[in-house]
Amino acid sequence: METFIFIWVFLFGLAIGSFLNVVIYRVPRHKNFLMSRSVCPYCSHQLKWYHNIPMVSYLFLKGKCAFCKHPISFRYPLVEIINALVYVFFFWQWGMSINFFIYVILSSVLIVIFFIDLDFQIIPDVITLPCIVVGLAVSFLPGEIGIVKSLLGLLVGGGALYLIALLGDWLFKKESMGGGDIKMAAMLGAFVGWQKVILIFMSAAVIGLVVSVVLMLFSSQLRQKRIIPFGPFLAMAAMLSISYGERIINFYFTHFINLH
DSSP states (O other): HHHHHHHHHHHHHHHHHHHHHHHHHHGGOOOOSSSOOOTTTOOOOOOGGGGGGGHHHHHHHTTTTTOOOOOOOTTHHHHHHHHHEEEEEEHHHOOOOOOHHHHHHHHHHHHHHHHHHHHHHHHHHHHHHHHHHHHHTTTTTSSSOHHHHHHHHHHHHHHHHHHHHHHHHHHHOOOOEEEEEEEEHHHHHHHHHHHHHHHHHHHHHHHHHHHHHHHHOOOOOHHHHHHOOOOHHHHHHHHHHHHHHHHHHHHHHHHHHOOO
């Protein structure tokens, strides 16, 4: 029975992942992602419902459009698989609980932000601003962090990144961090509270440094651009904090703070 539930969670994650692909493609292009039918981005032919079955359609069509035969990016099934695996992992952690539903929603939002910022170096307000409201709202639910910690998280998240952005602008004499990153940090703080949002900053900085150095070593194009979006690193750090934040914070206080 438990295996059966995990399969359904995985399939549900795939289905939501398919919708995330629509959001990732349409939102930065200012297209409606709720009402209009899916079309091929190359030949604009309207797709049939059976062309949109997560994973199955991609495999059946051999990674090509059914009409113009243009190759379909592997990112589409990749997003679906990532989202499904995250759902399964969170279900394994929390079961069918409030935490599960809150964090699968947040994780899907983070996946959308990850890929949009990676492609366009923007984090749309249409995603972050409503999610700030959602983060504050879920703090009232039983067993959640509470509105005080949620508000503190919002202020620490958005405020700290805003100060870092001002410092970066002063040092480099140009915009060093976009407003989208600041709103994303505020959104994360509203969901996880001030302690975990600080952990997210620290983790994102480490992940960003390591990944940036490696990429610049192997990519001459990236060395010339010298622009690496921070949103994907915040998203990865947030996933880490959601899953293991409590353990990391407790480990720190137990092994370092208590030594003095």
